[in-house]
Amino acid sequence: xxxxxxxxxxxxxxxxxxxxxxxxxxxxxxxxxxxxxxxxxxxxxxxxxxxxxxxxxxxxxxxxxxxxxxxxxxxxxxxxxxxxxxxxxxxxxxxxxxxxxxxxxxxxxxxxxxxxxxxxxxxxxxxxxxxxxxxxxxxxxxxxxxxxxxxxxxxxx
Amino acid sequence: xxxxxxxxxxxxxxxxxxxxxxxxxxxxxxxxxxxxxxxxxxxxxxxxxxxxxxxxxxxxxxxxxxxxxxxxxxxxxxxxxxxxxxxxxxxxxxxxxxxxxxxxxxxxxxxxxxxxxxxxxxxxxxxxxxxxxxxxxxxxxxxxxxxxxxxxxxxxxxxxxxxxxxxxxxxxxxxxxxxxxxxxxxxxxxxxxxxxxxxxxxxxxxxxxxxxxxxxxxxxxxxxxxxxxxxxxxxxxxxxxxxxxxxxxxxxxxxxxxxxxxxxxxxxxxxxxxxxxxxxxxxxxxxxxxxxxxxxxxxxxxxxxxxxxxxxxxxxxxxxxxxxxxxxxxxxxxxxxxxxxxxxxxxxxxxxxxxxxxxxxxxxxxxxxxxxxxxxxxxxxxxxxxxxxxxxxxxxxx
Numbered sequence: 001x002x003x004x005x006x007x008x009x010x011x012x013x014x015x016x017x018x019x020x021x022x023x024x025x026x027x028x029x030x031x032x033x034x035x036x037x038x039x040x041x042x043x044x045x046x047x048x049x050x051x052x053x054x055x056x057x058x059x060x061x062x063x064x065x066x067x068x069x070x071x072x073x074x075x076x077x078x079x080x081x082x083x084x085x086x087x088x089x090x091x092x093x094x095x096x097x098x099x100x101x102x103x104x105x106x107x108x109x110x111x112x113x114x115x116x117x118x119x120x121x122x123x124x125x126x127x128x129x130x131x132x133x134x135x136x137x138x139x140x141x142x143x144x145x146x147x148x149x150x151x152x153x154x155x156x157x
Numbered sequence: 158x159x160x161x162x163x164x165x166x167x168x169x170x171x172x173x174x175x176x177x178x179x180x181x182x183x184x185x186x187x188x189x190x191x192x193x194x195x196x197x198x199x200x201x202x203x204x205x206x207x208x209x210x211x212x213x214x215x216x217x218x219x220x221x222x223x224x225x226x227x228x229x230x231x232x233x234x235x236x237x238x239x240x241x242x243x244x245x246x247x248x249x250x251x252x253x254x255x256x257x258x259x260x261x262x263x264x265x266x267x268x269x270x271x272x273x274x275x276x277x278x279x280x281x282x283x284x285x286x287x288x289x290x291x292x293x294x295x296x297x298x299x300x301x302x303x304x305x306x307x308x309x310x311x312x313x314x315x316x317x318x319x320x321x322x323x324x325x326x327x328x329x330x331x332x333x334x335x336x337x338x339x340x341x342x343x344x345x346x347x348x349x350x351x352x353x354x355x356x357x358x359x360x361x362x363x364x365x366x367x368x369x370x371x372x373x374x375x376x377x378x379x380x381x382x383x384x385x386x387x388x389x390x391x392x393x394x395x396x397x398x399x400x401x402x403x404x405x406x407x408x409x410x411x412x413x414x415x416x417x418x419x420x421x422x423x424x425x426x427x428x429x430x431x432x433x434x435x436x437x438x439x440x441x442x443x444x445x446x447x448x449x450x451x452x453x454x455x456x457x458x459x460x461x462x463x464x465x466x467x468x469x470x471x472x473x474x475x476x477x478x479x480x481x482x483x484x485x486x487x488x489x490x491x492x493x494x495x496x497x498x499x500x501x502x503x504x505x506x507x508x509x510x511x512x513x514x515x516x517x518x519x520x521x522x523x524x525x526x527x528x529x530x531x532x533x534x535x536x537x538x539x540x541x542x543x544x545x546x547x548x549x550x551x552x553x554x555x
Contacts, residue, residue, distance in 0.1 A: 025350070027332030032273075032313060066334040066480075067315035069273045085235045086430070086470045087393045087456060123318060123474055124235040125274050128393035128456070129400050138276040 001044060010048055012037065017052045027053060027063060031070050039075040039118075046072070068122075076111040078156045081122035081135040088131035092145070096132050099146030103153065117156060162242055164416070166403030168379050168387040169363055171371075175249040176294050178366040182257045183302045185369075190261045191217060194365065196373025198385045203229060203321070203358035204428060204452025205527070209365070212355050215345035216262040219353035224264035226255050226307075227349065227356040229326060231272045233318040234429035235474060236454035239389035240359040242401045244271075244278055247363060248285045252309060254362025256294060257369050259307035262355055267309035270326050273316045282311055318478035322526045323356040325480065336482045337526030358452075360389055380406035384445035392417045394426075394457035406445040410435060413444070413455065421459045424543070429454035430471040431531035434464070436542040464543040468535055469497045475532040486529025489520040493536045500547060507548075510540065 001009075016033045020026035030049055034041050041049075041064050050057040064070045082088075082097055097108070104112055104119060111118040127133035130142035134149065141152055182190050195210040216224060228251065232240040243251055255267045271279065286309055289295045299305045317335045319325045324338035327349050348354025357365075364386060368376045377385045384406035393399045396419035404413065410425050425435045427444070428451040435442060435449070442448050458467060472494040481487045496513040499505040517533030524530045540547065 024332040025330060028315060028329065029312065032315060063332065063334055067273075067317050069316035084470075085474060086467060087236065089470055090394065090458075090462065122274070122316070123477060124233060124237075126232055126238040126241050126272070128236050128238055128391065131393070135274060140274075140277055 001042070006044060009038075009042075009045060013045060013048045014052060017049075022053055024053060024055065027055075027060070028067075031060075031064060035070055039077065039079070040071045040073060042074075043072070074111075074115075076115050076118035078116060078137055079118045079120065079135075080153065081120045081125075082108075083123070083125045083127065083131065083133045084121040085124040085128070087128040088125075088133055091131045093132040095146050096134075096144050096149045100149055100153065103150050117153065162246065163392075163398055163400035164402040164404070166387045166405065168367060168376065168405075169250070169360070169389060169403050170247075171367060173247075173250060173367065173370065175289070176253065176292065176300070178253045178369040179256050179260070179294055179300060181370050182260050183300055183305070187217070187261050187263075190257060190369055193368055193373040194261075197364075197368040197376040198373075198383075199361065199364055199368060199376065200384070200446065201358055202360035202364065202388070202452065204234070204450075206446055206450045209357065209361055212345055212357070213258065213261055215343075216264075216353045216355040219346050221353050223266070223350070223352045224262055225349045225352060225354040226258040226262065226264045226267040227323075227326070227330075227354055228255055228267065228269040228359060228362055229321060229323065229356050230269050230275070230359050231314050231321040231326060232275075232359070233272060233321050233478075234431065234452060234454050235471070236391060236393055236426065236429045236456040237452060238391045238393075239401050239453055241275065241278075243359050243363055243389070244275070244282060248282060250363035250366045251359050252286065252289060252362075253294070254357075254365040255309055256299065256307050257365055258355060258357070258362065260299075260305060262353070264355075265306050265308070267307060268330065268349075269309060269311045270314060270320070270330060271311055272314045272320075276313060279311060279313065286311075317480070318474075319480045319526070319528050322528060325526065326356065327354065334480070336480050337528075339525070360453075381443075381445050381447065383447050384450075388444070388451075388453055390444075390453045390455050392455045392457065394455075395419060395422065395459035395462070396457045404444070406443075408444050410440040410442055410444070410449075414440065414457065417457070419457045419459070421461075422457055423460045423462065424458045424464060424467075426456040426458070426467070426535070427451050427454070428534075429456075430474050431528070431534055433534055434467075434538045434542055464539055465497065465501060465547050468539045469494070469501065471535045472497055472532075475528070479528060479532075483523075483525040483529060485520045485523045486525070486532065489516055489524070489529065490532055492516060493533065497536070514540070 132144040133142040200206040320335040325335040329335040396417040475490040
């Protein structure tokens with residue numbers, strides 16, 4: 001990481017800390033903010049958060065690795081999470097999953113070469129009456145068919 | 158996406174205007190709010206069914222300079238989506254219920270813990286809170302009542318099912334991993350930041366808004382003796398009309414299936430992945446605390462579904478969502494899933510499957526929180542109720 005990038009990331013994190021406060025209870029909102037802007041929380045970012053909140057970096061790491069929406073490996077610019085829980089599964093999740101894999105040329109858990117999309121499974125998204133469903137970043141899409149899912153992904157490019 | 162509210166019943170969706178409950182609460186006073194709540198016999202709508210008035214009275218009685226009201230909107234149980242509908246279409250019920258909670262227990266801070274998957278509703282909820290502040294339903298000296306200050310903030314989860322457990326939720330709010338705490342002490346004494354805290358489900362707060370406005374005895378006119386009022390059911394799976402239904406407690410599964418237009422039904426999973434799988438022969442059972450108490454997740458499976466596959470999906474869910482801090486849950490769920498895979502491949506012995514059922518019983522009594530205590534439910538109930546299909550007619554494999 002370049003020094004300039006480091007400086008700007010430090011500045012951004014200290015702004016988040018100013019916004020949410022230095023208390024330990026601010027840790028999740030701060031990490032969520034970093035995740036949103038950078039699509040992952042780098043080692044350096046974790047150390048910065050730890051320094052500003054005056055806690056051990058391992059504390060930050062242990063929280064980052066606990067929550068599935070916080071990541072310590074770089075994700076694509078868009079994160080697609082397809083629901084794998086039972087009712088979505090019953091109404092065609094598998095066909096949608098295969099279509100997305102074919103179209104993007106990657107498997108679940110992987111990121112496209114151009115870093116535009118990371119593909120993941122999620123557990124129940126609370127759209128069981130309208131499955132299959134997926135989240136694209138923070139937006140939810142329901143009643144998916146392979147065709148509809150691909151159309152949604154096309155718009156991300 | 159759409160919201161699919163299929164049936165509005167006589168309780169939760171009865172007439173209500175923003176602020177009604179808060180006005181009423183101020184006019185009758187703290188004691189009477191708690192009294193009405195006790196009269197209503199309301200029980201927690203998240204699934205565990207703990208009496209709400211007991212929780213509130215304990216929090217109200219606890220002495221501390223700071224107390225908290227937390228709304229558990231970490232709706233993660235597979236098959237549950239009623240809170241989504243309430244928050245998107247009836248936020249006034251939920252937030253007013255929280256304000257009443259703050260008044261009754263003497264808290265000034267309310268927090269909504271909204272699951273990360275529902276981030277798309279954050280903006281509209283925050284706008285709604287802003288409107289409430291303008292109407293003096295939040296903020297200082299609410300509706301002119303001196304010293305009644307209360308405000309609500311929304312905090313997002315980050316994709317962890319276990320944070321729906323109240324002490325794990327509190328850990329998460331404090332900036333830690335969402336690992337459940339030992340209880341006691343209970344949150345009513347030692348909750349968020351060590352202060353007395355009441356944690357209630359979204360639907361519980363919505364019910365409170367009506368109870369305070371219309372009275373506990375009005376609420377008791379609905380439902381049954383032990384299960385008063387009505388319940389929101391999230392219905393999904395093999396039926397023509399999936400969606401959210403408000404039905405009085407005491408409704409049987411058969412009646413429910415008729416309402417949602419389900420045909421050829423083989424099984425109904427009541428209470429989500431951690432609930433029980435009810436076979437056709439028991440469809441006359443009642444939904445209610447006397448028989449099948451539930452948070453309202455109803456998943457319908459017709460004759461074409463492979464129950465072993467359903468079970469495998471549930472166990473994969475629990476293996477992923479176990480927080481890993483206690484051994485029975487961390488390892489037990491993996492072992493149960495392995496057992497399902499053995500049956501799938503036809504590489505099992507009945508002796509070993511029975512051992513796994515015993516392991517399930519052990520998990521029920523020895524896991525630290527509700528996750529591990531309830532995750533063996535589908536394993537035990539599906540293998541028991543569908544042994545014919547799974548072991549005898551060859552459908553188990555493939």
